[in-house]
């Protein structure tokens with residue numbers, strides 16, 4: 001098979017850096033342009049000292065001219081920047097966007113949570129997502145040329161709850177509380193992310209249904225359910241660089257048991273290379289998935305209150321963005337889906 005040339009826009013940022021970390025080990029691609037905004041002209045190594053093989057590469061300015069001419073372009077830019085750039089790229093360039101611009105199908109939801117004009121929607125880049133009983137999103141991604149990689153919280157939360165909705169096990173009343181490492185907020189300086197503020201302390205934000213990932217999670221669970229699902233979502237910031245732990249719960253019909261729930265999750269995920277339902281009694285941890293494209297899931301039913309509890313752990317930069325993006329590249333280009341993607345976490 002021919003080796004593809006790949007460009008990464010937003011290469012000085014966290015998501016761009018993670019894509020490059022994974023592409024360095026990918027046998028079917030050569031890394032072409034690496035681009036940035038304020039950091040254009042800098043060597044890449046100044047921003048990502050871990051990316052030794054690319055340390056001397058110079059960051060170019062992000063423009064359609066620098067990106068055109070590649071087979072595949074990854075966009076790892078702030079919200080709103082992808083849509084304008086994507087419109088300027090030639091039709092024969094495959095675009096994999098880590099931003100939110102093309103994730104939502106409902107223009108009203110986009111307008112409400114992002115406050116700008118809706119750019120449209122692309123194939124949603126979460127292959128393992130159950131979109132209805134027995135069907136996964138993977139089919140939409142094979143050969144797709146324009147892909148919207150999910151947000152990090154929606155990746156963990158949707159994989160946690162979609163099987164229960166697709167199987168008719170969950171009946172609604174969804175509550176999700178998820179903790180994220182600080183890299184989830186990107187690299188630009190923010191006062192609440194100073195070490196003195198973020199270390200040794202956990203804090204909620206986007207409380208009360210205002211976080212922009214709420215409609216994305218609702219979109220995913222509604223597809224799985226075949227009817228609209230409302231979600232109460234509360235993100236929290238945890239004093240760690242990477243990782244998301246999403247604790248998700250939903251109402252179940254009286255009499256539903258943990259054994260029934262485990263059967264549903266085993267059917268959904270036993271054949272998946274990256275999603276692992278842990279043995280009964282073992283709970284997901286962010287430490288165990290660090291640096292890998294894995295999702296750890298555990299499920300139980302709190303029979304006292306009739307609620308399904310599903311906990312999912314991911315690395316927000318790997319499965320939550322860069323790894324998810326490379327997985328989409330593999331599906332889009334017909335490579336083995338696991339190519340270049342670690343399935344072993346870094347521990348301790």
Ligand SMILES: NC(=O)C1=CN([C@@H]2O[C@H](COP(=O)(O)OP(=O)(O)OC[C@H]3O[C@@H](n4cnc5c(N)ncnc54)[C@H](OP(=O)(O)O)[C@@H]3O)[C@@H](O)[C@H]2O)C=CC1
Nearest residue numbers: 010012013014015036037038039076077099184186187321
């Ligand atoms: N961090 C995470 O865990 C996740 C991130 N994402 C998404 O990935 C995208 C990138 O996030 P992240 O890497 O964390 O962000 P960073 O802030 O770390 O990086 C942003 C990148 O975009 C560049 N940039 C900034 N402004 C512009 C602009 N106006 N036009 C073109 N380029 C610009 C920056 O260049 P420079 O440094 O030169 O200014 C930098 O390379 C976002 O859409 C984010 O929501 C999705 C899931 C998870």
Ligand SMILES: CC(=O)N[C@@H](CCC(=O)OP(=O)(O)O)C(=O)O
Nearest residue numbers: 099100151152153180181184185
């Ligand atoms: C800890 C933290 O701040 N996390 C980010 C989510 C990052 C993410 O998934 O990105 P998208 O912006 O691409 O949707 C946040 O809550 O805004």
